[in-house]
Amino acid sequence: MVLSIFRFNCMLILCLAAVYNCHGAVQSCMDKHQVVGVLRQMEKFLKGQELRFTEGLRIMKSKLVTLQNSVSKLPQADQSAGDQSGSYRLYMQNNVSISFFVPSPPPPSAPPEWSVMNDPAFRRRPRCAEVDQAQHCSCDAGFHMSGTSDNSICQDVNECEVYRLDQGGKLCIHECVNVPGSYHCACPTGYKLLLDGRSCEDVDECLSQQHNCSRGTTCINTGGAFQCVSPECPPGHGNISYVKTSPLQCERNPCPVTSRPCHMAPKTVSFHYLSLPSNLKTPATLFRMATASAPGRAGPDSLRFGIVGGNARGTFVMQRSDRQTGELLLVQQLRGPLDLSVDVDMSEYSERTFQAKHVAKVHVLVSPYSF
Secondary structure, eight states: HHHHHHHHHHHHHHHHHHHHHHHHGGGGGGOHHHHHHHHHHHHHHHHHHHEEEEHHHHHHHHHHHHHHHHHHOOOOOOOOOOOOOOEEEEEEETTEEEEEEESSOOOOOOOTTTEEESSSGGOHHHHHHHETTTEEOOOOEEEEEEEEESSSEEEOOOHHHHHHTTTTOOOOSSSHEEEEEEEEEEOOTTTEEEETSSSSEETTTTTTTTOOOOSSSSEETTTTTTEEEOOOOOOOOOTTEEEEETTTTTEEEOTTTHHHHHHSSOOOOEEEEEEEEEOOOOOEEEEEOOOOOOSSSSSEEEEEEEEEEESOOTTTTEEETTTTTTEEEESSSSSSEEHHHHEEEEEETTTTTEEEEEEEEEEEEEEEEOO
């Protein structure tokens, strides 16, 4: 800088001397074009000096901001303390020195709630590089910078906690598991993770033959598990008795012509098992009953439906959906795990005369999860 100013002063003196001599002696006078050329060189020289000076100031300002940010992160020194242990750091730029006080040793910064701090597996060293005579450090994706400028470390970002705190929507339908630099979703036992990486689907152990039900029992899939069932027919009494015609259905034996109680008893009793998620939106149709006539025989001209038993009063409603069909509706949301039962019947009438009755015993198995 001093040499540049000296060169500038010399050029200015030569130019002024030339102009002065021009007035004193014409023969020693510099040509006008020469003087203009010298002035232009001086102008370019000044512009170059101005650019270098401006760039130096810009670099200085940038370094000052960096230093101020570093100092602002440090706790304020206790001025009343007798022993202020620490050191002064000296920074040089363009022959200008800047010093600032740094406590020794620097206390650790308070970590954010979503940072994993205590597990070494969730910690990385930052990547640092020298740029414009300054060190710049960065962390891999899924990590954030922690610590002080002299002792920085990359700490894992707990994405599960970040989304929970920000209430920006669940990352996972069931459980979010934080891992170094990332996360993954997990499902409860008996469920599998879908291709979207966040949703869970029940594993049908019955369909995939992943059950241990013995012969004589029927595998019923439930949310996250299965049941082995073998329902029994209603006990016989008087002239009324039943026989099992399939694993989940019983039929009444023929009645004596004169036994009215036998004719009024259910002609068929069927067993149904429904697996539902928790908090299913209501009203929801769960089950339908209908009648079918044998070929060549006229069917009933009217049907009546109703709820005749169970342990969930007010939870279900039985109603007619069309002339030949009734449907069981869930009208209250259920939160599992729950095991409910409801018995519904369908009575057939022909010309207002009772013909037969059919009973369906419905078992509703509500899982603990809403998927």
